[in-house]
Amino acid sequence: MDTGAESGPEAADERGEPRRWLIMAVLSAVAFMAQLDFFIVNVAVDGIGRSFGGASTPAMSWVLSAYAIVFAALLVPAGRLADLHGRKRMLLAGVAVFTIGSALASFAPSLPVLVAARTVQAVGAAMSVPPSLGLLYPSFPPRQHALVVGLWAGVAGVAAMAGPPLGGLLASLDWRWIFLINLPIGALTLLGGARLLPEVREPSGRPLPDVVSTATLLAAVSALVLATTQGPQWGWGSPWTIGLFASAALLAAVTVRRGFTASAPIIEPALFRSREFTAAALALLSLFAGFAVYLFGGALFLQQVWHFSVLEAGIGIAAAPIVSVCFAVNAGPIRRRFGRVLPAAVGTLTMSAAAGYWLLTVTDVPAYWSAMFPGLVLMGVSGGLSQAPLFAAAGALAPDRATTGSAVLNMSRQIGSAIGVALLVAMVAAAPSARTFSHAWVLQLALGILASVSVLLPHRRGVADRAHRRTTSRAAQR
Template sequence: MNSVVVEKNPRTISPRAVLGIVAVGVLLSSLDLFIVNVALPQIAADFRGAQISGLSWVLNAYAIVFAALLVPAGRLGDRSGNRTTFLIGLGVFVLGSALCALAWNTGALAGFRVLQAVGAAMLTPASLALVLAATPPQRRAMAVRLWVAFGGLGAALGPVLGGLLVELQWRWVFLVNVPIGVVALVVGLRMLPNPAGDGGRLPDLVGALTLIGSVAAFILALVKGEDWGWGSAGVIGAVAAAVVLGAAFAVSSRSHPSPVVDPALLRLPNFALMLGNALLFNIAFAGMLLSAVLWTQTVWGWSALQTGLAIAPGPLVVPIVAVAAGRLIARLGAGPVLAAGGVVFAAGILWWATAVTLTPDYVGGLLGGMLVTGLGVGLTMPTGFAAGTAGLPPQRFATGSAVLAMARQLGLAIGVAVVVAVLGAPAGPEATLQAFQRGWSVIAGAAVLAGVVGLAARLPRPAPAA
């Protein structure tokens, strides 16, 4: 029997007000995926020269937990009420941000980032549900586009805002979330709609935990491979743990009535392909962003603000290209556009591998590759999302979208680990240049593989007019 979702304590609520409130949470959670990159060198100096292999967990702890909990948190919101889930998630995120600003070493900071990620995973799917609940049906498509745009804005503003805040002190990267989040909490308590939950099954939290453990063990093997030795017992044990936990995740997904990844989704047109494309492309994307930050700050000696401004042209290209990509898809199909996006992104990275030198030269070395990678992102990410969701039935849209987002976050985490593993700890300027060139070649390879996987995507043709 279908149940009707009703709102507890109904009242007139402005859809714009609801969008404005939840957009704060979405923007902050997206921003924190990218804003911390430019702060890593300053964090290392403050924590007495912490190694990049350790600091990478400041990025990866957030991405892995955020990814694994997105789908369970979305189901929890549907079950218990999205207003409550959003507000608790925002409160947890704000608390985690405050604790991150007080962190005393790398381990504490990575641990508090996990708390941030739990909050972000709770608030993100609940925020979209609240927007849809408050918006009339005829205006929901525009509301969803605006909701997505706030997430993209976080990616674009992250490096620049991070650079500005690090000029004050790196702890401001986290502390700035607190007053903004508290205001959103207070206003949200008064104004957000309160649709009743459906009281369905509890989500598969065991599956989420095994996924977190599997990815974390694999990343541990990558980042510690050079220190421990690639054939050491520690690395082999970490890989074995990743395989065992991955198998446990697959078993849980097949047997649980509310799994993190519903196996039925993988049989839908394009869906499995777009999971692979999202994973591979975001490995490349994360590698690009982290390598640019490390090169400009540790090799060229630039400030965090200079680095943020240097990265900004790439994200600014993305929305322009994303609009044009819609016309290309109509003419060529999704597969060729995804393939082109992967190849173009790889070309931008290889630009760096051939043009960047030890002598700082932004226009001749870094800028061209940054613009070209932005072109690749604009061709790939919106197209991949459209192709991945095109075959989803309406009742699976939210879940399917969350799984695609999960693949993206896991790709970001693995990409950071790959860069750390490939760069190692080179001795001397020339060795550093060669290490980055190897890293850029690996990143370009991941982007090309993403394009190859995406080439098989097919969007359904619209039905002819009657």
């Protein structure tokens, strides 16, 4: 791997980069900002609509959808370009774009300007998130990779869980603070990144990603997320929704075909030869669909059914990120003691356990400590246990594919989140009550089981393959 003149001595030796923990802080800030802004706006949508003259729900949905669509669509192309042209360069450019978008959003005079600013934010987030994980591996010695990836994933997971609580707190002052808070964080991240981060890129002479597969991937992900996020508004049977889903499937098929025929496809099939990586991508899709149901649904339930204020709802959900942090900071010891598969499987099933608990205990009568709080603790355990080993699957790839692998995993996470929000909106569109929200918790329960199966199935196949080889070997010896 060409680390460039800026990287100094080889970073990936047994000692690692001397300033590696400062580098970790910078990269964690990047992951935190990008993931936080996907969920932080949810609890402030009503307030934003009122400030723009009572904008309609379909119009307001674009404040969420614009970020989701652009972020998910650009992750993989941005990751490939970062590998080619420099991860540090791409990350700093992305943070700058994200900060500019945050400034535009905080001072937006109208809803169209706010939606445009959210689009700019999403471009910056997509540019910065894949190289943030790709820069961790060269900065730390291999023995610390499980620890730092766990911390990075934990920070991103805590950001997602902290979105509603922090959004509720800031929206109780003014919704514009949701975006203003990014400005000092972005400025400090730019200064720290410019001074601390090494430059890492692929060896010179590598071709640019195939134009056709890049374009079809962008269009496929955009069509899929657009259909998913707008389906509840347009109707799942509308020609627009059906047409977008069909287009997404066709474009995805073209992307896969180009993966086998183009000389430099945007997503190389070799990435998915790793069972660990493929399983992680599928599990993250299911896991974050379930997390979106919980995060968005929890805030809506507390406000619409139990009639909590925005601030009360935000504080009420805070138990989950606090518990998640406790597990995330111990990701390294947990992996050394139990391996990668068991924590991921237990974490995904714990999400199902939380949904099952809410199904049994939550009613229309407020009972936060006995009915809601224990499930939130379980969700914190789920996030803290499951995310670190799943994102660590990028480390199973060749070092010069870590950023692209991170982009694919993050794309799975974002598509899953968009699907979860859309399904939740469709389920609770009727008069909100514990009964209508119970459908969402059933969905969350099923998604947790599906994520766990995605984690365990390749492992079981691997065990079966090894057992078969041992049996064959003994038979040959006899």
